[in-house]
Each structure stands twice: as structure tokens, then as C-alpha cells.
Amino acid sequence: MNPKDTGFFLKNIEKLVLGASVLLLLVLAWWFLMGNPFTFEMRGQDVGAGEIKTMVESKAKRLDGRLKAEESSLPDRPTPAYSKAIIQEMAQKPTSLQSLAPLALAGLSSALIPDEGDGPLAYNLPRPPVATSILTRKGHAVLSDNIRTREMQGFIRLIGNREPRDFPYVSVAATFDMDEWVQRLQSGSKDTRVPPRWWNSMLGLTGVMLQRQELDEVTGQWGNEVLIDPIPGQLAFKPAVAFKATTNKHANETVQLVRASQEQIARSDFPQTQGNILWSPPNEDAQELDADGQRKLAKLNGKIVKLKEQIQRLQEQMLKARETSSPTGRSTPDRGRQPSGTRGRTPDPSGRAAPRGRGTTGRDPAGRTDAPQTPQERVALLQEQLIDTKLQRNELLGIESDVLSKQNYAGEYGGGTESGGFGGPDGFNAPSGGYGAPGGYGAPGGYGQKNVYGGAPGAYGAGLDPNQPAEPESRKIKVWAHDLSIKAGKTYRYRVVVSVLNPLYRQKRVEKEQQKEHYDMIALGPDSQELAASPWSEPVRVDSDHYFFMVKGSAKAQTATVEIWEVHNGRWVNKEFDVRPGDPIGQIVDMQLHTGNSLELDMNVGLVVVDLVKAAAGGLGGGGTRMLYLDPVSNRISARTVEADRNDPDRIRLQNELALESELALAPGDQVSPGY
Secondary structure, eight states, rough: OOGGGGGGHHHHHHHHHHHHHHHHHHHHHIIIIOOOEEEEETTTEEEEGGGGGHHHHHHHHHHHHHHHHSSSSOOOOOOOOHHHHHHHHHHTTTTTOOOOOOGGGGSSSSGGSOSSSOOOOBBBOOOOOOOEEEEEEEEEEEEEEOOOOOHHHHHHHHOOOOOEEEEEEEEEEEEEHHHHOOOOOOOOSSSOOOHHHGGGGGEEEEEEEEEEEEETTTTTBBBOOEEOOOOOOOOEOOTSSSSOOOSSHHHHHHHHHHHHTHHHHOOOOOOOEEESSSOOOOOOOOOOOOOHHHHHHHHHHHHHHHHHHHHHHHHHHHHHHHHHHHHHSOOOOOTTOOOOGGGGBBOOOSSSOOOOOOTOOOOOOTTOOOSSHHHHHHHHHHHHHHHHHHHHHHHHHHHOBBBBTTOOOOOOOSBBBBHHHHHHHTTEESSOOOSSSTOOSSSSSSSSSTTSSSSTTSSSSOOOOOOOOOOOOOOOEEEEEEEOOOOOOOEEEEEEEEEEOTTTTTTOOSSSSHHHHHTTTOEEEOHHHHHHHOOOOOOOOOOOEEEEEEEEEEETTTTTEEEEEOOOOOOOEEEEEEEEETSOOOOOEEEEEEEOOOOEEEESOOEEEEEEEEOOOOGGGSSSSEEEEEETTTTEEEEHHHHHHHHHHHHHHHHHHHHHHHHHHHHHTEEOOOOO
């Protein structure tokens, strides 16, 4: 080949290869000597392997310093109270809770978040109204020997351990307005009202007690206010005393007991007594019963007692049958089931079936029997008869029908609730025995007519037919209680304290301080200031142990005849004594009993005759003889005249009571059933 024909690259190939090799060596030398071939990018920077540990440690130190700093570098952003907002919404709008906002919206909808902090969970809890229209009735009676031992011990502590067990009493009646209580619950701000679903199922009375003052005869001033304890057997919870249920089941059973015992709580039975004159409640319109009325009352009371006993026996049989048939050995209550004996019959406003026709054979022309066949049917029929008999008694006594007048008799199984009885330390006083048939009294339908106050089962009964709601009886409830702790010859006045079921009892979804105050308070009483401003009853002067009246006297002969009255064995006993100046008035005498036996009776009234003088014409008693007598205890001298004593209102009253006792057809010593 001609060298002139070769190109530039062929001529200089050796130089080019040598130059490229030198350049590569220079690049490699720069890379390894002047730079780092193993780097990583961290936070926008190239970092070598040896620098990673140093940078991490440096960052950790900076973060640790910020965590230990007193002031946070994070922005202060308030966090909504999600849980409390949900609870608030559920309590007030249980059926209209809105859906939660999507997670992308960062939490709840603003509609669910209260405007102010954690929300108004401290509810405005009103107090029940004060009972009004106070009436009183005083009297005396003698306890029956048939009272159960436990209750008798309580009565002995009240009246003393003596034979016979005579005692004076004052019964006090009043009116409690349930409608006003509901109106108070519904008043105030919507945001702070107690949720209706909390109080609707808690409408009921928990106790009827008496507040009393005693008159100081010397100063004429009334003494301190005293809350009278319920009598033995009276069901009542004191409003200021906690009832700490052992379990939720115990609490629920207690509330059901209260709801099933409204008539017993509102109108406490009078103690079982013996004697001929029966107790009747204070009533403004009713006159004292004459002999015929007392006989009718005794007959109705006896029928009521027998019906209750029959109902209780049947219910005990039903309970035993359920326990026997149940695989677990425990009863399985048939809640909400209408007894078969009431099917096809139109209920009346009380929530019970219409009574069967009287005077029938129980069979229709086709030969089909209408007589009750099952225990449930017999109980339903007996309950109808019981209610009819109670209404007849109320009519006799002049008591207007109210919402409790037509409630079914709950009965008693005996033995109390499963979790044990209820005792005095918890502020609860109950007779032995259980809390009656499941479901309590009254039919579903709420307090009165359909949908009025939510229709909670077992409340103040409306009709069973939801299409024909019945107008209820008066919701102004007649209540009464008894005071057996009074002393002879003293003067008292009274208020009636009615407590109700506390809507916040066992409620945890309230503000902490309010929960602490009300969680164990099953009874809610009236406001203390409102109670203090309410009127007292008219003063009631209790009968003295003895009454005496001068029925004859002669200043010239210095002799007088006094008539002394004393209660013995439930009735007034009177006897005349001749006295002279210096003689005691009355003495111990032998009384002949109807059994033929005699009894020593102390009829000494503790006074001494001082003098018999001629009364001035136109003066005290209108003339005649005036007797001066001394009270050794007070060292005071008082005076009597024949004319004034013969017409004394107390003497006329005692004569009327004795005449009524004698006129009654009951045999002496007969046991009389409770007065109500």
C-alpha cells in the first residue's frame, strides 16, 4: 500500500490510544483521590457511608432536645371531644343520630360538636313539687296480736311495751301533682334538660313521709322540724339517704319494686288493730262514719283482705309451678302476656278487662263455660273484684278516684329480691315479702293516655287498646302517712314530704360532680327552700291520757262529782268519783270486763282538789259551783264549773265515740283487718 494513501487515524493510532489511556487514568485518579464514589442522597444532600451515622446522631440529639423542652414547638390545635359529643347526641336524639363525617374531613361533623367546650353534661335536674292540701285525723287504737313478730318489735319501739297495746295516732293526707312534676322535667333549656327517655321510665313515688313540729306550751313557739320515720311495714326511701345497690341487677329490681308498689307507697296501710271503730283516712268531704257506715267499712275491709289472700295463694302456686317446669329450676316470668281469661274483652281505663256480668252461671246458651280455668284467669278475675271492692270503699269514705285507684294488685311472692332484702341502713323500709308479679301494676301505655309521656310499660296505666287511648283518672294523687310517735296531750303540726324516683339514679353519662351526688340516690325529694315556704297543717292536739269533767258540785256541802275518761284496750272507759277539797281526782278501780273478769285500772289524773266555791253569776260558767284544783307538777291552780264541763266539746266527742262503739254489731275482741 502506498503510505501516502493511509488516513490520519491510521497514521496516529498509537498516539490516540496512548492519550485515551492517560485521560482514563486521570479520571480514575480524580474520582478516587479527590471524590467519593459511594454516596447517598439524604434530605437533598449527597452523603457518604461514613457520614450517615454522624448525621443520624446529630438529628436524634436535636429531636431529644425539643422533646425535653418545656414549650412545644408544635402548633396548638384544639381537639374536639369526640366521645362526649357522641354520648350527648345519643342521650338527646337516640333515633336521629347523624352519620359520622368521612375520615378525610378530619373528625366529626361540626353539628355534633358542642359549641362550648365538652358540652352541657351537667343536667338541670328540677325537684319534685311540694304536696299540698294537707288534712289530718287523730285518734287512738290498739294493736292486733296477729302482727308479725318483726313488725311488732318496731311498733313496740314506737308505742312502748305495754298490755294492752293502746296507742294514739295522727294520720296526715295531702295531694301530690304528678303532672306538675312532669312539667318541671320538661321545662328549661333544651340542651340541659334531663333526656325524656331517662325520666319517662322513672315516673313514680318512692316515699311519703311526715315533717313535724311540736308546740312549746310555755313559750307558744314551735320547735325544730323533725322528719318522722316510716312506720313498720311502710315502703319508703328517704330522699337524703343513699341506696347503694350491690349490682345493676339489684338496682333494677329495686326500681321495679318501687314501680310495682305505688299504691302501697302513696297510701300506707294503717297498722292491723283490734276493736270496733275502724281507721279511715283524713278527708275534707267525708264525715265521720256512723254505726252503719262502720259496719259497711268493716265488711269491705274484710272482703279486700280475703281477696288479697286468695290472689297471693294463686300467685305462689303459679311461681312454684314455673320453678318446677323450668329446666334451670328458676321462674320464667311471662312478661307482657295478657291472661287468657281477659281475651276478647274490652279493657276499661284502668288497663284491666271489663268485669264479667254479675248473677250469671258462667255459661252461655251454647253451653260454653266462661268461668276462669287457669290460675292466671282466676287471678285476673280476683283482681277485678279487688279493684271494684276498693272503689266501693273509696266511695264510702268520700275519697275521689285518682290515677292509683284502679291499679291491679301486684301481690307478694315473699322473700324479697334475689340479691337480698332491703334494710334500714340504706334508708329503705319494707315489709317482709317480695315485690309482686312481674311487670308491676298497670298496663302498657305510659302515665295516662297513649303516648302522653312515652308509654313506658308498667307506668300509670292507660288502656290496652292502642287505637282507643283512655283518658286517665286524676293525676293529682292522694297520699297519706301515719305518726305513731306522738305523746299524749301534746300539740303538733305537719307537712307531707313526697319523694320520687331520681332520673339520674345509676346514670354514668353525666358530669362527674353531678354523678357523684346522684348516682346512689334513688329518691329525689322536694327543694328544701320550697318545702320551708310551704304551709303547715292546722295544729293537732293529741288526746291526753285522761280527761275529767265536773258534773256535780256544791260549795255549801264542799263536795263534787267528777267524770273521768281513759282509753283502755282501744276504747274509752268512763267512771264517776265523789271528791272533796284535799282529795286526789280519780283513783285505782276494779273494772269489770265483758269476759266476767276484773281488771285494776289506774284512773288517777294526777290532780288535787283545792276548794269548792260559789261562782259569781255571769262569771265563768254562768254561776253555780266552781272547783279549784292543783297540778303538783307545774304548781299551778286552775278552775272548773259544772255548767262549762257538761257542754265541753271534748266530753261530747267522747260520748259520741262511746255510743258508736256500743252501737256497732261487732263482737268484743274481734280482730279487725287493716284500716285501708
